[in-house]
Amino acid sequence: MSEAAIQTYTRADEAFDCLQTAIVKGDLAPGEKIGEVELCSRFNLTRGPLREALGRLESRGLLVRRPHAGVKVVSVSAEELMELYRIRETMEGLAARQAAERMTDEEIADLQATLDTHERMIEQAQGQAYYQAEGDYDFHHRIATGSRNAKLAQMLLGDLYYMVRMYRYRLSTSSGRPHMALGEHRRIAEAIAQRDGELAEFLMKRHINAARRNI
Amino acid sequence: MSEAAIQTYTRADEAFDCLQTAIVKGDLAPGEKIGEVELCSRFNLTRGPLREALGRLESRGLLVRRPHAGVKVVSVSAEELMELYRIRETMEGLAARQAAERMTDEEIADLQATLDTHERMIEQAQGQAYYQAEGDYDFHHRIATGSRNAKLAQMLLGDLYYMVRMYRYRLSTSSGRPHMALGEHRRIAEAIAQRDGELAEFLMKRHINAARRNI
DNA sequence: GCTCTATGGATTGTTGACAATACCTTCATT
DNA sequence: AATGAAGGTATTGTCAACAATCCATAGAGC
Numbered sequence: 001m002s003e004a005a006i007q008t009y010t011r012a013d014e015a016f017d018c019l020q021t022a023i024v025k026g027d028l029a030p031g032e033k034i035g036e037v038e039l040c041s042r043f044n045l046t047r048g049p050l051r052e053a054l055g056r057l058e059s060r061g062l063l064v065r066r067p068h069a070g071v072k073v074v075s076v077s078a079e080e081l082m083e084l085y086r087i088r089e090t091m092e093g094l095a096a097r098q099a100a101e102r103m104t105d106e107e108i109a110d111l112q113a114t115l116d117t118h119e120r121m122i123e124q125a126q127g128q129a130y131y132q133a134e135g136d137y138d139f140h141h142r143i144a145t146g147s148r149n150a151k152l153a154q155m156l157l158g159d160l161y162y163m164v165r166m167y168r169y170r171l172s173t174s175s176g177r178p179h180m181a182l183g184e185h186r187r188i189a190e191a192i193a194q195r196d197g198e199l200a201e202f203l204m205k206r207h208i209n210a211a212r213r214n215i
Numbered sequence: 216m217s218e219a220a221i222q223t224y225t226r227a228d229e230a231f232d233c234l235q236t237a238i239v240k241g242d243l244a245p246g247e248k249i250g251e252v253e254l255c256s257r258f259n260l261t262r263g264p265l266r267e268a269l270g271r272l273e274s275r276g277l278l279v280r281r282p283h284a285g286v287k288v289v290s291v292s293a294e295e296l297m298e299l300y301r302i303r304e305t306m307e308g309l310a311a312r313q314a315a316e317r318m319t320d321e322e323i324a325d326l327q328a329t330l331d332t333h334e335r336m337i338e339q340a341q342g343q344a345y346y347q348a349e350g351d352y353d354f355h356h357r358i359a360t361g362s363r364n365a366k367l368a369q370m371l372l373g374d375l376y377y378m379v380r381m382y383r384y385r386l387s388t389s390s391g392r393p394h395m396a397l398g399e400h401r402r403i404a405e406a407i408a409q410r411d412g413e414l415a416e417f418l419m420k421r422h423i424n425a426a427r428r429n430i
Numbered sequence: 431g432c433t434c435t436a437t438g439g440a441t442t443g444t445t446g447a448c449a450a451t452a453c454c455t456t457c458a459t460t
Numbered sequence: 461a462a463t464g465a466a467g468g469t470a471t472t473g474t475c476a477a478c479a480a481t482c483c484a485t486a487g488a489g490c
Contacts, residue, residue: 008282008481010443012270035471046445048263051473052270055227059271061369067223068451068472083364086313090305098301149298151378154276155370163366223451225473250441261475266443283442283481 011045015053018043023062023073024166030075060159062166078215081167085212088160089205092140095156096188096204099146100197108193111142115185122182137161139185143192143204177214184210226260230268233258238277238288239381245290275374277381293430296382300427303375304420307355310371311403311419314361315412323408326357330400337397352376354400358407358419392429399425 019039022028036047036054043050058065065071103111118135144156184207191200234254237243251262251269258265273280280286318326333350359371399422406415 010282012443037471047472048266048444048446051263052267055267055271056274059274061366066452067225069453070471080365084366086309086364087306087367087370090309091302094301094305149301150295151276151299151375152302155302155374159370160366227473252441262442263474263476284483285441 011049012052015045015049026169028073030073033070033072076170089208093201093205095144095147097197097201099143100192100200102148103146112189226264227267230260230264241384243288245288248285248287291385304423308416308420310359310362312412312416314358315407315415317363318361327404
């Protein structure tokens with residue numbers, strides 16, 4: 001049987017996804033005060049599911065909501081992005097360490113194979129930052145899930161990454177340095193393959209620290 | 216003027232708080248499938264605000280919701296609590312380091328004064344774990360906010376602490392060891408007062424690690 | 431006797447209308 | 461002229477009814 005992607009998709013989920021991508025991509029300016037009815041007409045929704053989605057978004061810190069006053073997208077600053085990277089540094093360090101201890105051999109092989117395809121992509125589209133960003137996301141995604149720590153993965157994948165992507169869109173901070181990042185990814189994967197959790201943690205922290213300084 | 220505690224409190228907020236405390240305190244059993252109408256009659260609400268609150272709770276990982284099938288409280292295990300403590304260890308370590316660098320002298324004085332009152336409370340109610348738990352919460356709360364890292368504080372205070380408290384209620388894991396914890400708190404505060412971020416981080420990590428092993 | 435299917439009931443998801451609150455405009459007063 | 465207050469309007473918060481989906485039970489077929 002197929003994996004049943006027909007997992008019933010409620011309107012509220014749809015609203016949540018639409019809003020989230022709209023916020024992350026910058027279609028909704030920060031500080032912009034938007035009415036609910038306008039959002040409804042914009043995404044073909046009714047206010048019930050929309051409000052549910054707004055609650056979820058607020059809980060995740062992507063927008064703020066004052067009672068009877070409306071909702072507005074969170075404003076961003078470079079300092080806050082820095083703080084976000086500090087959090088990522090420690091949390092992904094932990095994820096890398098646990099991944100080194102817990103990923104299956106098959107997963108590790110997949111991880112390294114993924115890096116090969118990333119390398120080919122970078123070679124093909126020379127300097128195209130887009131593939132690099134996707135590949136970067138993919139790499140960190142696999143390690144987060146590989147940590148076998150449900151809450152950690154949820155925090156990284158569900159909260160932090162969206163925030164980081166939003167900030168990067170807003171501040172137009174392209175990740176740049178594709179080759180260097182790939183090399184660092186390689187070394188991290190190598191450490192994981194050797195089941196050296198301490199080294200994997202150290203390398204991951206340094207990797208994210210370097211990315212932060214690159215901003 | 217007073218700080219305006221009359222901050223308008225919407226029904227959805229009320230529902231959110233009620234549900235959250237009910238889940239944390241264990242009034243709603245884990246795995247229990249509860250109907251929306253039952254919840255409404257239980258907390259004197261209507262389904263609109265309730266659904267909004269349910270969305271927020273789901274987003275925070277306190278309950279799971281399958282479309283058209285109902286909601287149920289998350290089931291818990293000792294392993295997951297361990298994982299939670301691992302996350303706390305790294306994140307609160309970071310918080311302690313940043314707090315050492317950023318708290319004002321006044322905040323540090325307040326922090327140490329708080330520890331004095333904790334000590335008196337422990338002496339008075341000998342062995343009473345309740346005050347210790349409250350004091351513990353208070354201490355970590357101050358450090359999280361003192362880190363001047365909004366997202367970090369949000370993650371710790373808004374997500375992790377509720378989860379930890381829920382698990383502790385479920386597994387009836389009283390924190391125990393009040394005197395030892397107080398001493399560790401004292402040393403952490405001392406390191407912060409000396410602006411020694413590295414030491415504060417190290418001590419905090421060890422403190423939480425000890426608490427984890429105590430389970 | 432066991433399994434698969436179909437129908438009924440109950441619960442969730444959604445919708446539109448109603449009520450309450452905050453913001454903005456206008457007017458009066460200093 | 462500037463500031464304050466008061467009212468109107470628009471927007472948000474809330475409610476109750478409608479529609480869609482799933483689970484359980486009962487029945488038939490193998």
